[in-house]
Amino acid sequence: MFEARFQQVDTLCQRLEALTNQLTDAIEKLPNKTAASPQDSVTTQLEQASQNIRSLVGPLDSESVMSRTEIATSALSDPGCAHSQDLQLYRPGANEQSSGEETDDELAEDTVQLNPKYDPTLGIFGSLVPDSYGRLRFIGGASNELLVQAIQSLTPASSTISESPSFCTPGQTGPTPMERRVSIEIPLFVHGLQWRELPHLPKPEELNLPPRYVADMLVGLYFNQFHYTFPVLYKPHFMEQYRQLYIVRKETEWDRNFLSVFFAVCACASSLVASDGNNSTFPGLEYYERALLVHYSTTGQATMERAQCLALISMCCSGWNTLSLSWHFAGQAVKAAQDLGMHLGRLAPVSGHSMNDTGVSPLEAEISRRIWWSIYGLDRVTSICLGRPMAINDCDCCCDLPMPVADEGLEAACNQATPFDDGLPATSPLSGFLAFAQLCQISGKVHSLQSPTRIASLNTPRGQKRMMALGKKLEKMLDMWLNGLPDEIRFSANNLDHSPDLTMCIILFVVHAGSLLDLYRTFTNRKHSFSQSQTLKNCLSAARSCINATELVRDFVPPSHYMAFSVHYLTISGLALVWMKDQSLGKRDPDVEKCVRFLKNLEGTCSGASRGRAIIEQTLDIFAGNRQGSFLETQLSGASHIHTPDLLNLDPSDADFNNFWGTF
Template sequence: MADGSADAAPPKLSLPVGFGVSRISQACLACRRKKVKCDGQSPCHNCSSRCLTCEYPKTSDNASSSRQYASSLEERCQQLDQFCGRLESLSIELTESILEIKHLRHAPPDLGLAVDDELQQAAHALQSLPTVYSGSIPTMNELSIEVNATPDAGHELISEHAPDNISDTNNDQDISDESIDDGDFGLSKDNGEIKGMPSKFGSLVTDSYGKLRYLGGATNNVLVEAVKGLSPGSFTSIYNSSPGSSNLGQASFNHTENAPPEFEIPLFVRGQKWQELPYLPRAEDVPRPPKYVADLLVNLYFDQLHYTFPVLYKPHFMSCYRQMSPSPSGSNDNVDAKFLSVFFAVCACASTLIPLDGKSTSFPGLDYYQKSLILYYASTGEASVERVQCVALLAMCAGGWNTLTQSWTFAGQAVRAAQDLGMHLSSLTAVSTEPSDLIKQQLSRRIWWSVYCLDRVTSICLGRPMAADDSDCHCDLPLDKKDEELEVYFQNAEPSVESPTMTTSSPMTGFVAFIQLCHIGGKIQKLHSPSRIRELQDAKKARKFLRSVVSLQRALDRWLAGLPDDVRFSANATERGPNLTMCVIMFIVHAGSLLNLYRSLSGSAAQATLGSHGDEAMSHCVSAARSCINAAELVRELVPPSHHLAFCVHYLTLSGLILIPEHPREKAHADVEKCIRFLKGLESTCSGASKGRAIIEHLLKDSSALNLDGSLADLLNDPNTSWNQLPGSELFSYSSFSPDFLNL
């Protein structure tokens, strides 16, 4: 039996302490003597149950020694293979960290890639290297701890400072979304990337035109990783110039490989493109304005509109504009249709700045608007930065015509076009130290935040849903530098040591502050959705709702207190420019945000649940309305026709309507008269001003009549009222009436 058991097949190998192996000949010495079956363990079952010493003398049999050596060698090879796999992944991470550290030695600090963070990540990776792989799945609690430990993993996807926890007073998801922590506005000037997490946010994949488009979602990431594995090197996440762009051209996400990859995303078929629309004219057939007219319109745009809506990079636009021939002579076969659509949109926006002669019945710049729209529709199916710029400028132009519904529609298209290119995620762009790439990155951020604010302003003004959801976006704020300074800033080896000319006021300061205000305004708009307002009938949810209102009020107060001096209005300020224009716009939007925040709490239905909070909310509305009217004094002189002007006129009208029924009437009506005067001054630039003024004047007259009727009712209800006190009593000769007559 001992010999038979010596030739038995070895069991499944394990890894006991000391790197031992199971016995080749299974029977121990005690089992051999008793001639019983031995299980081959150390100790075996028989010896352990009888408290005997389980002895197994090593055999000198050549066959047994060979089998034992082969088994031991196999186990060591398996363990070495596992260790090499872990070591390979660690070496890749260390190599990437070392390369990024080398880039940082010559890169500007605004890239946000901290050397200490990289070293800490490498140290953590070394410490976390396990001895034996464990296939256990982490629990949900462990995952939540990891998410909370990551600074950038909160639902606030953009933060001004290091993001803190969201307001702890709002535990429900439907309320906490609108809460902003006391320490930040939910926005970030930190230009760093989220290291190790871009793949979780999405990827840029090649479309049928050979360009890169955004594809997100955890499930789609499985598909993207599979395609990357089958065709390595076929996908990149860098900005490349579009075919019609110069070296500093508008960023376009193009495929950098000349040869098509063997495997592609099934959502796109390479080479399958949209056919040209046969009834639309070609770009070279669209007539352009004379050179002197085009120069006037372009200069007007960049002088008055550009920094309130910075979707363009002026040096590149002017370079392309100078290369464009002044008139289509019939031989212009190389016309850049994408740039031409942006050019006509610029002309349409600038045409609203030219004073009207009073005889025209159409919108100013309508001809340029139509040409730009034709070229925009001609590029159906493509994805490019020029399409985003074009539709965004058309939205601003429509807002200047007081056609806010059309502006809101175009704003939604601009948001979708920007998301199609992945502009809403900073993590999709590769790290580069080239000045041209950094400028394109800044342009992408400017474009995204411009369409974001456009969507917020039009949606808040109309009370409609917003196209951009904060939880879907993670884009860093643009630098506070004007166009002419960006290239010099990035070419400087040490940007932190700036010359005195670089530290002066920047026309981008007001726009960056406006982004923060629009972010808060969007949360207020979402808080007052119809589903949330219906919940005010529940006392518990009403209390949570009030806590969210208080949190948003604090956010508005902090935003106002933290405004830079360049965008603070001062009576002594003599220099007028983009920052003063943005100052007026922001104060109107700030007052409008307060009206949105408190107006729904001051209605009769809300007062039944909120009690005294309804009266307090009404006082906030009155104060915000007066602030809006006082800030509107400079709207006519400073705010150009755009969606900003339409918003200012709309909330100026609302402010007058809110003040009409207020007491004391003398003070309230004085502010209403001021509102009427400001609206009358804006009638030449905004058609909505005349309609708003007519409504306020009519209601003001009705309010005076209602005031007289209310006084008469009070007299009739007073039992001590005499006939001579009643209006019109002198027309009758009756000296007295019975008490019952007055009680009718």
């Protein structure tokens, strides 16, 4: 094994050495010009690239190398990254830092651009390069940009992209010395070196498709209930491939990538079908398993369908209340999308050709944006529910929001010279999703406030001041987002027509109230410029808003990560009203009773609802018992103290408490 690794390293070194020699030869053959010309800048760039590559293989000059301490210091002080101020290393005694005035740079890190636009004039360290399968993948970083520029200089500007992953076009008449050289490849990928199929996996043709009438029902349910709340698919393309799937004979090899997406769609839609009374398995489990089997058969590849399949599987797991597994699949979907460069807008391929030259049409770019923002929201929701780290760092992303256009009119809109020449559409089934994507950006910032490093900063006066400023800023951003909601979303609850606007309206108000609850809960035990008593009142107000927003969840929100989030924060809101109010007054809160009733109504849809209801009811019983014994009267008399009930008295053997999150 070690010999094989050494051989790979040796091969890599030889390729880098050959690349250096070729670049040096190219520079030497370039004519020297005394007058300024466009080629002077090219020559200068090539000479600079040659010097940088020589520095990789030559000895390092100790006098020209910045020390690690200097690099770390400069990185921490750089305000260009959204989280640069959080990259502080832990040091003993760090809490003794002196307080200082708040700077604009420290607050700017949590600014959210609700409608991000890609600026093509800004340089981005990132390119799409062919992999060993001949498909484009993303590589980034300032150092890798040097490698990309070197390969660009060795590729004729007039060449066209061939089917092979090399960057030179062979076979042209009268080739130049540069064109006669061996094709240059990215050292990270070896053309033709592909993964073998995993043993013991069934062939896709061996997996039975559901009967056509069942498939039609499931596909119809999916696009009717899920699609515009989670536009990870482009319906016209999906339906065209779906029709071909049942036309092609079984002896013909099926498209594995689409097949994995199809089974994932069936798994999601199965949760909408009435149960046959068998509660021992999850609805659609057989389709979920087939989707995974086909997905694993494409190991090593980077395709749009892999990202779609993982996202759909994650949503399916959320609908089953297996949130931990859903979070894992959401993270994998993020990596699959980033592998294709979906997190960056309008990437140029390494060969220097335009997007259209590489087959990336405006329609495909728009579909990519829809996939990315669907996965973005999925990552945010699952991470916030579990209180776990998010897979997407906003500092790494530069992607426009999708167009507010329905699937049926998307291709025509993309083909316009200037989209929306006649103005934006008055209404769009995608409006709610776009508002949700904007809200997720703010909710992610609120979630980041609870990171260990930021909570630890509350031990210093400067950290306290900074955290309170960030909290107020996020509160203002949530208010601005709410005031900017389109009327068709804000008032859609007045018309119970099962439209995507109504579904997203419910989801948006639940997520907004949950974000406020998280924000205020972070500061309820802190006596700072955020008045502690006012923060407590705001926290209770947010909890009541969340409870009222969930009234229609059962009838209008499909089983998905949205349902899991709603049930989770409905439970949290009820507990907030129980724990954070003075229960010694002996009055039952009507909103708590409403919360228990809503959870009971949701028990047939989400398994977590029954467990959440049981926790609230047993907590109320404990408070009632403690109130009769006058045990908590003195402890709960002060509004500045928040105590929890005696959770040790909860009965863990109760069936309602088994497997609270449904995780395995």
